[in-house]
Amino acid sequence: MTMRVQIDAGDVGAIQADTLVIPITRRGETPSALPQGLSAIDRRMGGRLADALAAGDFKANVGDRLVIYGPRDGDLVRCVLLGLGEAEKIDDAALRELGGRVGREAARANTGRVALVVPPGPGLAPERAAARLADGILLGAYDFDRYQTAGSKATGKGKGRDARRSASSRLRIAFVRRTKGLARLRSEVRDTLHVTESQIAARDLSNEPPNVIYPETLARACRSMARAVGLRCAVMSDAELRRRKMGAILAVGQGSQHPPRMIVLEHGATAARKKKGTLAMIGKGITFDSGGLSLKPAASMPDMKHDMSGAAAVFGAMRAIALLDLPIHVVGVIAAAENMPSGTAYRPSDIIESASGQTIEIVNTDAEGRLVMADALHHAVRTWKPDAMIDVATLTGAAMLAFGPWATAGLGNDDALLAELREAGDRAGETVWPMPLLDVHTKAMKSKVADWKNSGGRDAGVSTAGAFLKGFVGDTPWVHLDIAGSGMTSTQTPLHVGGATGVGVRMLTEWVSARAR
Ligand code: BES
Ligand code: MN
Ligand code: ZN
Numbered sequence: 001m002t003m004r005v006q007i008d009a010g011d012v013g014a015i016q017a018d019t020l021v022i023p024i025t026r027r028g029e030t031p032s033a034l035p036q037g038l039s040a041i042d043r044r045m046g047g048r049l050a051d052a053l054a055a056g057d058f059k060a061n062v063g064d065r066l067v068i069y070g071p072r073d074g075d076l077v078r079c080v081l082l083g084l085g086e087a088e089k090i091d092d093a094a095l096r097e098l099g100g101r102v103g104r105e106a107a108r109a110n111t112g113r114v115a116l117v118v119p120p121g122p123g124l125a126p127e128r129a130a131a132r133l134a135d136g137i138l139l140g141a142y143d144f145d146r147y148q149t150a151g152s153k154a155t156g157k158g159k160g161r162d163a164r165r166s167a168s169s170r171l172r173i174a175f176v177r178r179t180k181g182l183a184r185l186r187s188e189v190r191d192t193l194h195v196t197e198s199q200i201a202a203r204d205l206s207n208e209p210p211n212v213i214y215p216e217t218l219a220r221a222c223r224s225m226a227r228a229v230g231l232r233c234a235v236m237s238d239a240e241l242r243r244r245k246m247g248a249i250l251a252v253g254q255g256s257q258h259p260p261r262m263i264v265l266e267h268g269a270t271a272a273r274k275k276k277g278t279l280a281m282i283g284k285g286i287t288f289d290s291g292g293l294s295l296k297p298a299a300s301m302p303d304m305k306h307d308m309s310g311a312a313a314v315f316g317a318m319r320a321i322a323l324l325d326l327p328i329h330v331v332g333v334i335a336a337a338e339n340m341p342s343g344t345a346y347r348p349s350d351i352i353e354s355a356s357g358q359t360i361e362i363v364n365t366d367a368e369g370r371l372v373m374a375d376a377l378h379h380a381v382r383t384w385k386p387d388a389m390i391d392v393a394t395l396t397g398a399a400m401l402a403f404g405p406w407a408t409a410g411l412g413n414d415d416a417l418l419a420e421l422r423e424a425g426d427r428a429g430e431t432v433w434p435m436p437l438l439d440v441h442t443k444a445m446k447s448k449v450a451d452w453k454n455s456g457g458r459d460a461g462v463s464t465a466g467a468f469l470k471g472f473v474g475d476t477p478w479v480h481l482d483i484a485g486s487g488m489t490s491t492q493t494p495l496h497v498g499g500a501t502g503v504g505v506r507m508l509t510e511w512v513s514a515r516a517r
Contacts, residue, residue: 003103003114003141005134005193007186008174013040015174017115019106020079021137022049023098023129025087026060037176038117041079046071049079061085062094065101084129092132093429099136100494107141114141115172126175127185131192134173138196139495141171144207194323195509199502201225202309202316206488206500210288210305214258215336218285218308222263222315222334229322232266246379248354248371251362253337255292255345260337262376263311265318268329276328279515280386281318281508282376284369284393285311285336292365293341294348300397306500307369309487310392311336313504320509328516333380335372339365351450355379356472359450367455369395370465374472381476388417389478390511391469392504398461399482405489407431408503411466412479421479421511428506432481436460441467 008015022038024031034042034050042049048068052058058066064083070076082098084090106114114137118130173189175182205213205221213221219235226233238259241250246262253260263285268274286307290296296304311334318332346352350362352371356378360371373393380389399409408425410432412418418434425432441463444456452471456464466480486503489496 003138003169003171005138005197006170006172007189008172012037012117012174012176013044015041015115015117015172016075016113017172018077018113019102019109020076020115020117021082021102021133022079022117023082023084023133024058024060025084025090027087030056030059032056041076041117044070044074044076045079046074049081052081059083062090063098092128095129095132096136096139096429097494099133100140102133103137103140104494104497106137107143113170113172115174118173118175127188130173130175130185131189134171134189135192135196136495137171138193138200142200142203143497144204144499191324195320195506198316198320198323198509199505201319202312202502202505203500205315206306206309206312206502208305210338213305213308214256214287214338215253215261215285216258218287218311218334218336219261219263222265225315225319226265229319231318231322232264232269234264234266236262236264244355244379245353246355246375247352248360248375249335249337251346251350251352252286252292252339252368252371255342256338256340258287258338260335260372262379263334263336265314265332265334266330267318267322268327270329273327274329276516277387278329278331278384279512280331280333280380280384280389281314282333282335282373282380282389282391283311283314284308284373284391284395285334286369286372286394287336287338289339289366289368290341292339292368293345294365295341296366303488306488307394308336309394309483309500310504312500312502313392313483313487313508316502316505317508317512320505321512324509324513326513326516328512330512331380331384331386333376335376337368337372339368341365354472358452358471361447361450361453363453364455367465369393370468371454373469377469377472377478381472381474386476388414388515389473389476390421390481390508391478392481392483392508394484394487395465395482396461396484398458398484400485402435402462403433403485405485405491405501407433408486409433409435409462409482410479411435411437411463412477413437413470413473414477414479417477418479420514421481421507424511424514425507428510430486430503430507432507435462435466437463437466437470442470445471
């Protein structure tokens with residue numbers, strides 16, 4: 001379920017919802033009365049909220065939840081009192097998780113209209129609480145169910161395409177009128193949710209099946225997103241890729257019915273903004289990775305619709321950056337191709353020439369990601385000479401084995417830049433953990449018959465893949481993020497039901513906004 005968000009300031013008393021969430025902090029003692037400004041809601045609830053608090057059962061400790069049902073003939077079905085504990089102690093991650101639990105339950109119960117009422121202090125900073133809770137509610141409620149038609153037997157929850165657009169899946173965030181600085185609060189919540197909704201857009205894109213999202217349709221999705229948020233978008237056709245001698249991405253795509261595309265998204269291309277520098281973000285967009293002629297085993301193939309999660313992260317981050325209108329020049333490059341086995345597919349032992357002029361011996365057609373990235377990295381370096389460049393890719397099974405869904409592998413040629421990304425990740429709730437990039441790793445990627453080979457074998461898979469990419473970035477400060485583990489998972493958390501995580505969107509947006517400051 002995807003929720004639409006509406007922010008209301010003022011008339012909390014008349015708000016309509018299936019589930020009305022009221023966050024409550026405690027300061028020392030157990031709260032015994034409703035926060036200010038909620039008496040109209042309590043009246044509609046037949047006084048039950050105040051009664052419940054007066055009884056003292058609800059301690060408002062972190063995570064405490066008390067569901068209170070309204071009178072049968074009333075117009076409010078249920079209110080959820082949500083404990084936030086001591087207001088000064090609760091951190092962003094905890095707030096977001098609490099929101100996630102609420103969102104998940106609301107989505108499961110199909111109670112589409114959720115309202116979050118934000119009482120004014122004391123002790124509770126409303127903009128922080130509201131933004132983080134709403135962020136969590138949207139992520140927790142997210143489920144990729146758009147292809148489940150009405151009455152779908154499998155889960156009984158599918159609502160189909162029409163219901164998806166219905167007004168009933170909606171989150172309203174309402175501030176109590178007396179809250180100070182309402183206009184600022186609204187805009188802070190709005191900004192947070194730009195990022196949340198961009199992460200959800202990234203999840204959607206990655207979760208789409210590969211018969212729907214292939215290079216041309218990925219480019220189309222970029223174009224329409226760019227138009228909606230005011231980004232520049234340019235798409236290179238396969239003819240243009242040939243003109244530009246992008247032999248690596250062309251080789252990967254040549255076995256597919258769907259030709260490859262290089263997609264460029266650009267934000268803030270003005271002289272004033274360029275003064276703050278130019279940042280580049282490069283995403284791996286393999287819309288399906290069968291392994292090519294070095295075919296993957298059947299069991300590892302279904303997840304490979306997510307092999308464009310790096311592209312989705314760049315897509316989402318560029319969307320958020322545009323909506324936040326961050327004052328800096330940013331380019332996003334997406335290398336889109338489908339890796340298929342066929343009579344026209346590239347072969348193990350082929351020698352190809354990348355856009356940089358460097359030659360590559362193909363030893364394994366399943367090491368395709370680094371090939372498309374080589375052309376994209378080179379293109380970005382040559383075209384914009386960025387001050388810093390980050391690439392995001394579901395590049396190696398080794399990263400998944402090393403970190404599972406819990407961290408993103410980071411390496412590069414600039415320790416300070418890697419530290420920036422780790423800090424941005426920490427602020428955003430995404431963990432980046434460093435991996436080595438040593439000369440021995442570069443050596444392992446040297447071919448006897450060409451400049452490079454595309455696989456160094458099983459040993460140190462994350463680092464050898466990174467060492468290969470390093471060969472195409474020149475002296476541009478660069479960090480490579482391997483999200484093979486963190487980009488998709490069946491591990492559930494309060495903020496994620498499974499499938500694409502949308503990892504990277506938050507971290508990249510946070511990093512760019514720090515650079516823009
Ligand atoms: N897309 C895969 C990596 C991957 C594996 C991502 C599992 C997410 C989950 C990548 O293209 C790949 O196949 N890598 C190979 C490289 C090897 C042939 C050098 C790998 O990691 O096995
Ligand atoms: Mn592969
Ligand atoms: Zn791949």
